[in-house]
């Protein structure tokens with residue numbers, strides 16, 4: 608089991624609550640049980656022929672290749688720095704959320720790419736494998752052969768990797784093993800389909816995970832969207848009243864004051880669309896003592912969101928507004944990607 612000292616370093620809110628509440632010492636005990644259970648599972652030796660077959664079928668597919676992360680979506684320096692800080696921790700769970708096509712997997716690859724080093728044993732379980740990464744063991748889920756996210760995860764925990772990327776947490780079993788993995792000293796990266804970051808913890812509760820396990824393992828959730836970037840060749844300024852931004856749901860300080868925005872006029876470079884390239888819109892929720900306690904109490908989503916905002920989280924549309932004001936995209940584009948769920 609993971610040393611308590613490590614927990615104190617990586618999950619400071621647990622220690623905090625241990626000292627102040629009655630239910631968390633029990634939580635601590637249960638955490639211990641979950642941890643030893645995971646170790647028990649991991650301790651079962653795999654029969655050699657099974658292991659070899661496993662290797663032949665799932666690992667020998669030449670999944671090592673060139674590292675190609677084009678259009679790294681983590682362009683926001685601040686968000687990127689915070690994610691790097693979070694994922695430097697030796698254990699815990701870091702989640703990306705958003706609809707299909709929001710760049711969740713690319714973000715997870717970017718994190719892996721940053722964390723990849725000779726000393727670290729990194730395993731991914733994916734469906735499908737979207738990029739091939741040097742120095743990382745990537746496993747393709749194969750349902751026909753009985754290899755689901757859950758049993759691939761369980762099997763590969765025996766190799767005691769440092770970092771595990773689980774393509775998607777689709778079911779309770781996968782979520783439970785991911786939790787056990789992060790409780791036993793692994794950093795787990797995964798994705799969920801939710802609209803915003805605070806909803807991720809609610810989704811995990813809905814899946815049937817015990818809230819105390821969520822609060823003890825999740826270190827951060829990044830909600831994201833991909834939008835189109837204004838064409839740098841033909842973007843031109845236009846003036847609107849601040850009140851114009853209100854109809855996009857943005858709060859404005861001085862409705863009568865004008866603000867300069869940018870939109871592409873359309874040119875050959877952008878095939879007359881006005882857009883060229885992509886931008887990411889992000890919402891990063893970092894776990895802290897307050898949020899952890901709200902999760903354990905099964906507090907309403909609005910309370911969790913308020914606590915996340917108090918802890919420095921910028922909502923998707925706030926991040927979008929910054930990008931509109933910086934001239935990198937248009938209000939319409941931000942609203943399109945934020946409010947079109949596209950699940």
Ligand SMILES: [Zn+2]
Pocket residue numbers: 838839840841842871872873874875876877878879881882883
């Ligand atoms: Zn253009």
